[in-house]
Amino acid sequence: MNSSATSTKKDVHSIEDVRALILGDDEKRLEQVVRRQAKESVSEVVSEALLERENKDGSVNRVLVPLVEKSLHRSVEANSDKIVGALYPLVGSLIRKSVSAFLVEFVERTNTLIEHSLSLKSLRWRYKAWRAGLKYADYVASQIYQYQVHQVFVIHRETGTLLHSVSLDPEKSKDGDLVSSMLVAMNDFVADAFSNGNQTDETEIGEIRTDDFTLLIKIGPQAILVTAVTGNIAPRIREQLQITLEDFHRYYQLPLLNYNGDNSPFLSSDSLLQDCLSSALKKPAKEKKRLGVGSLILLALVLLLGYLSFVRMHLSLTASAIAEALPPPGIVLIGNNIEQGKVAISILRDSAADSTQSWLSSLDIDLDNVVIHETPFISQSTDIIRKKVARWITKFPSVTLTTQNNKLALAGELSRPQWQQFTTQYQQITAGALPLPDVSQLTITDSVNINQQDALMAVAKDLATRLSSYVVPFEVNQVAIAEQHATTIGDIAQTINSLHNIAIKLNLDVNIFILGASDNSGTQAKNEIVSQERAQSVKQALIDAGVDPAIMYSKGLGQLNFTQDNSSRMVFIHALLTEKNRREGIRQ
């Protein structure tokens, strides 16, 4: 092996030696000639050779890319100022446009938010956004930006010819060819009229707005994207246009660069442009439905409140009607209010009175709406007492009780014990509120020795005793009978007349002494006069009530010094029965 290598080295040296021997000093010149010829030959075919090799196995690219990258890197490091200077006009313009677009959208969105942040509507939207689980800003955008993209054009920037267009409603689409050319012409006009002379900073139309619609224009290197939009445009639409325009450039780069008026390569861009035909319109039906649910709830609440108000008003009217109605005898209303959806009434009721239910029914009041709290009591009403008397008198089947001129009259026959039982129980039932009935038609029999005269005498004595128990009181320094004592006067008159009738039957004289008195609040002389006038007032009242004046004598007693200050201001009665033409009275 070593011997072989040694022999190869020897061969090389031998060739070198032979070359030096043949060429001598001409070797270097020959080498220069060969180099020059090779350079010329290679320079003629290097491009084709590189292309051919690249097409063959792609090795040229693999070799060149790392070299170019390395060179570029070194160049950027060494000449950064120059490169920045060259790129700045291009990159700066793009960055400026991008920042400007962002700021426009940002300000628009901020303005919208501010505009809709300080109103009642904003509170409602915040609530709805919260319910929908959306950000407030997103919800506002969905409410504010109601728009429709009607048509999209892609225009060749250089020639102004229409590359392709899509429309929401093809029948209503505008003549895209002329619109495209006109837009490019307008853009040229704007660039010419308003540019500041700097070719790299060309002024371009971004938007054309009319009353009805807006043309949004996005200009790319080879193509212009234009959309016709109606409504309030959301910022994201502009973003969508920019993305679509960039995609269009990416997908159709070669057809755009080689464009010669043939639009067929762009027919396939339909789906790409369709993305821009978006809309955000309120859907009336759905909105109506949402509103419908809310309205139903609201309606239900209103109806409920209305019903409750109606019930409350109805109960108030019922309570008012009960309070204003005059209760029947034996019923006293002491309380009336609304509790737990019903009218609660508290009453005092005598057992002899009509039922509370029948009273309420007579007022046309629904008993289901009323709760009754009854407390028993004994009524002093004359009607109730008369009812009680009428019910009680049935225990005495031998007599009848009638009412004549609003006065009770007893007729029939009672034994003396029965009579005594009658008077005792009558006093208990009436509690002095009713005088004894007229008994002139009553016959009292004595079971042992029937003596009509004695019986009548007993009644007469009883009546005389009752008369003595009557007192008509007066106010200080007053001689007129107070209105509330009119009943007492009536009772006294009835009793006197009964006694008078019996006295006639017994052939007796009856004398009624009406005695007036006063207290000691005035002078004695004055009190004499006052007492006399009081007696005279009672006498006159009894005359008016039908008592014979011939049997009455009035007398003023002057002042009586009773223990109680006011008890002596009164008139009292005394009955005296005497035999005819005899001065001696009959013992009572």
Added chain:
Amino acid sequence: MIQKKICLLGPTGVGKTSLVRQFVDGIFSEKYLTTIGVKIDKKQVDIGDKSLQLLVWDIEGVDRYCGFNPRYLRGAAAFVIVVDQTRSQSLLEGMDIFASARESYPNTPAFFVVNKSDLPSEWYWTKEEIKERQSRFTGAFNTSAKTGENVEALFQMIASAVV
């Protein structure tokens, strides 16, 4: 369908708009209407078995006091310089416009149109002078927007040249 942008240029009042109206709508209006800025029309023409849509940019009349916006020619497949044989000055102005357009677009096919051929020629240019100028263009026509003479032929030739 292939679309091509064609621009009509020329001094004010030489009949550019009338030419377009004659070409597109086949009508001529005696009413004079100065075009403001740019007016664009389109018409479809058939060249052999090919169908071509011409988008004709009728650019505002230019005179010595105002230049024209060369941006309007951007992307044009051809442009037409229109002059009026009843006004000598229109040829000079037309050639100035042509020179300006050539500065920005040296390779775009250009056509020379002498309009109002229905009226007697009133300019003092000799035929040689006219021919000399015509030779700088891709093609030349004498047209009448009023009678329609050569209008169709003009645009047919333009279409053939740009297709």
